[in-house]
Amino acid sequence: MQQNDINILAIESSCDETSAAVIQNGRVLSNHIATQKVHERYGGVVPEMASRAHIQNIVPVVDLALKDSGVNKNELTAVAFTQAPGLIGSLLVGSCFAKSFAQALKLPLIAVHHMQAHVLAHFIDDQPEFPFLCLTVSGGHTQIVLCRSHLDMEVLGETMDDAAGEAFDKVAKMLGMPYPGGPLVDKLAAQGDPLRFRFPTKEMKEYSFSFSGIKTSVLYFLQAQKKEDPDFVEKNLADICASVQYTIIKVLMTKLERAAKDMGINQVGIAGGVSANSGLRQALRDAGKRNGWKVFIPKFEYCTDNAAMIGITGYHKYLAGQFTDLSVVPSARASW
Numbered sequence: 291m292q293q294n295d296i297n298i299l300a301i302e303s304s305c306d307e308t309s310a311a312v313i314q315n316g317r318v319l320s321n322h323i324a325t326q327k328v329h330e331r332y333g334g335v336v337p338e339m340a341s342r343a344h345i346q347n348i349v350p351v352v353d354l355a356l357k358d359s360g361v362n363k364n365e366l367t368a369v370a371f372t373q374a375p376g377l378i379g380s381l382l383v384g385s386c387f388a389k390s391f392a393q394a395l396k397l398p399l400i401a402v403h404h405m406q407a408h409v410l411a412h413f414i415d416d417q418p419e420f421p422f423l424c425l426t427v428s429g430g431h432t433q434i435v436l437c438r439s440h441l442d443m444e445v446l447g448e449t450m451d452d453a454a455g456e457a458f459d460k461v462a463k464m465l466g467m468p469y470p471g472g473p474l475v476d477k478l479a480a481q482g483d484p485l486r487f488r489f490p491t492k493e494m495k496e497y498s499f500s501f502s503g504i505k506t507s508v509l510y511f512l513q514a515q516k517k518e519d520p521d522f523v524e525k526n527l528a529d530i531c532a533s534v535q536y537t538i539i540k541v542l543m544t545k546l547e548r549a550a551k552d553m554g555i556n557q558v559g560i561a562g563g564v565s566a567n568s569g570l571r572q573a574l575r576d577a578g579k580r581n582g583w584k585v586f587i588p589k590f591e592y593c594t595d596n597a598a599m600i601g602i603t604g605y606h607k608y609l610a611g612q613f614t615d616l617s618v619v620p621s622a623r624a625s626w
């Protein structure tokens with residue numbers, strides 16, 4: 291522990307994961323995540339239950355992250371927290387905690403945008419060169435982001451309706467799986483035929499996406515098939531998952547390749563919960579080979595929501611002197 295070490299306590303609470311991390315000079319010392327199992331049986335995140343679970347989890351998770359890092363709270367340099375976007379009740383828990391903690395210890399406070407943090411997760415273990423192009427795919431967002439520097443980012447295109455993760459989760463729900471269904475679809479897809487069933491997709495302008503059509507076409511397809519054979523889903527589960535996953539990945543990769551070509555960028559990554567998908571990870575590696583890209587694929591623990599990515603973003607904001615005061619409030623929707 292050096293006297294001029296920059297030790298950042300980071301807090302993430304935007305949706306259904308309560309997470310805390312300690313980052314020293316841009317290196318992760320600890321990263322703890324409390325996942326909320328309570329939502330599984332409801333088929334989606336129940337906001338009020340998420341807020342209550344955050345209240346229960348936040349103190350033990352922060353405590354664990356501090357103990358595990360070996361950094362004493364008096365050795366902290368700053369506190370970073372997710373300010374937006376997300377579920378407002380969930381954001382409130384993390385932001386109130388961070389503000390109180392920073393005030394009690396007289397530490398500077400850093401507000402972090404969750405989507406910017408998903409992109410900067412790539413800089414935890416790696417250092418993509420700029421300009422860097424990132425496809426961020428989560429339960430709430432689908433974006434192609436152009437990064438000119440750590441803190442200079444531009445959203446080139448995003449979804450006009452459902453997010454890619456939402457499409458995975460909603461199809462999984464139709465197939466009788468618990469929330470979040472994305473990882474289960476991924477697992478089953480590995481044993482299925484991706485070309486067995488075709489689902490139409492909507493052509494969107496430039497780098498925009500639309501996933502609500504896929505969801506509806508799967509719904510109508512399943513209704514029609516179940517009329518013929520009530521056991522259709524059970525008999526064809528792996529092929530349905532593989533075909534849906536193939537369709538979603540094709541839409542994502544087509545736009546990403548187009549953007550990279552148009553911008554002349556060869557440093558390309560994926561981020562967000564859906565970047566844990568094995569099919570998407572492979573599709574990026576294949577596209578990298580085809581196009582001569584250097585590809586960036588996050589470790590699994592940095593794909594889904596985590597505080598380490600809030601910490602790395604906090605670190606870069608600290609270096610840039612971007613602090614916030616105690617009047618800061620969380621925001622459910624905010625662009626950056």
Ligand code: KG4
Nearest residue numbers: 428429430455470472563564566567594595
């Ligand atoms: O980034 P994230 O943890 O939370 C949000 O900010 O939304 O992303 C969660 C989303 C969920 O929709 C979940 O089903 C999806 O990521 N997901 C996956 C996989 N792992 C997580 N989707 C497809 N395949 C996976 N392996």
Ligand code: ZN
Nearest residue numbers: 428563594595
């Ligand atoms: Zn996220």
